[in-house]
Amino acid sequence: MYVAVKGGERAIANAHALLAKQGRGDPGLPPIEPSAVAGQLGVLVSRVMAEGSLYDPELAARAILQAQGDVLEAVTLVRSYRTTLPRFGYTLPVDTAALPPQRRVSATFKDLPGGQQLGATFDYTHRLFTDRPTAGPRAGAAAGPAPAMPRVTDLLGASALVEPDRAPGAGDPEPADLTREPSVFPLSRAERLQALARADEGFLLGLGYSTQRGFGSTHPFAGEIRVGEVEVELDAPELGFAVPLGRVEVTECQMINQFQGNGDTPAQFTRGYGLAFGRGERKAMAMSLVDRALRAGEFGERVVAPAQDEEFVISHSDNVQATGFVEHLKLPHYVDFQAELGLVRRLQAEFHARAAAEAATPDPAGADEIRALAEAGT
Structure with a gap:
């Protein structure tokens, strides 16, 4: 608790009250409900869920409101709450290959099996303010079964034009859990992907951009981007079958x-691979760029750029850790500063004393003339 401020606990209580008052805004307007945030700010909610490592749109919306729109504070709230939850078991790996997409685009093939599906996207909108749109009637679903949509990487893999999704004979080892076990470098790719999935979107975006500008060996094509819902199943050994959640x-x-x-x-x-909760295309794309950059050692590539340095990327990508370390500078450092202040004063005194002693000592013959010639540049 920050008790060094004037007034102690009373000052802190007043600060909390003022924060609540500012967060409420105009009392003449109705308060924003979490359901409105979850329904109308879906991209923001998706980011908080992804970086908070907890899929719950309602809780993410509540965190955004409590944090007054501060994304990193909302992520911290979600992660703090997550640590209080019991763990009942583990879900089976989700089958994203069978994901029925709301949106599916590829920059590699024009005539993609199953077709492109634009879905809801900002990609083709004018970046201009408009009146708030009113939702119109939704078109009915097309008759007949949905077309098969094989992955682009599967199509290339059939012709051995892309590396296998796992090394031959590697099996499927149990991944570590970064939320329960400390990270020890070097990490496995599964551990790196966990860290990148929780990483700050802006940090990953900057690193991904750097790889495209030459600071790394990433020269990518967007093979496929899919947005949609996947079914999550709980592994229940006592039942002998998986339970859909x-x-x-x-x-x-x-x-x-x-x-x-x-x-x-x-x-x-x-x-390069990226996966994020909700609608997070920019996060997933940046994640896939950084994932590929961090695999430089697998392909014998030189590690020369920040995005290729595993320890640098993973150690600085977590926004909760970064926020805590930066914002702790607001806390009292009176003793440390007084020590630094005393050191600087002592060093200054020694400097001035030495300068005065040198000025009082007569120069040897010709020293003044030599100094004057040196200062004149001759």
Whole structure:
């Protein structure tokens, strides 16, 4: 608790009251309900869920309101709440290959099997303020079964044009849990992807952008971006079968990257992968760029850029840790500062004493003339 401020606990209580008053806004207007935030600010809610590591749109909306729109504070609230929840078991891996997309785009094939599906996107809107749109009637679903939509990477994999999704004979090892076990470098790819899924979107975006500008070996094509709902099933050993828990909305991105090959591997495309809760295309794309950059060592590429440095990326990508470390500077550091202040004063006194002693000592013959010639540049 910040008790060093004038007034102690009373000052803190007053600060909390003032914060609540400012957060309420104009009392003549109705308060914003969490359901309105979850329904109308879906992209923001998705980011808070992804970086907070908890899929619950209502809780994420409540956190956004309590944080007065501060995304990082909302993420901190969600993560803090998450630590209080019991763990009942583990879900099975979700099958994103069978994901029925609300949106599916690819920059690699014009005539994609199953077709492109634009869905809801800002990509083709004019960046101008408009009147708030009114939702019109929704078109009915097309008759007949949905078309098959094989992954682009599966199409390329059938011709051995892209690396396998896992190394031959590697199996499917149990991934570590970064929320319960400390990170030890070097990390497995599964651990890196966990960290990137929780990472700050802006940080990943900057790193991903840097790889495209040459600070890394990422020269990608957007193989496929899908947004849709997948079913989550709980592994229940005592029942002998999986129990469906419900559906969650996710965004998946698979980047396809150039690789020239080497003496052991023929030329082929390589993969970068990103997955985020809700509608988070920018996060998933940035994540896939950084994922590929961090795989430089697997392909014998030189590690020369920040985005390729695993320890740098993972250690600085968590916005909750970054926020805490930066904002702790607001807390009292009186003792540390007084120590630094005393040191600077002592060093200054020594400097001035030495300068005075040098001025009082007569220069040897010719020293003044030499100094004057040096200052004149001759």
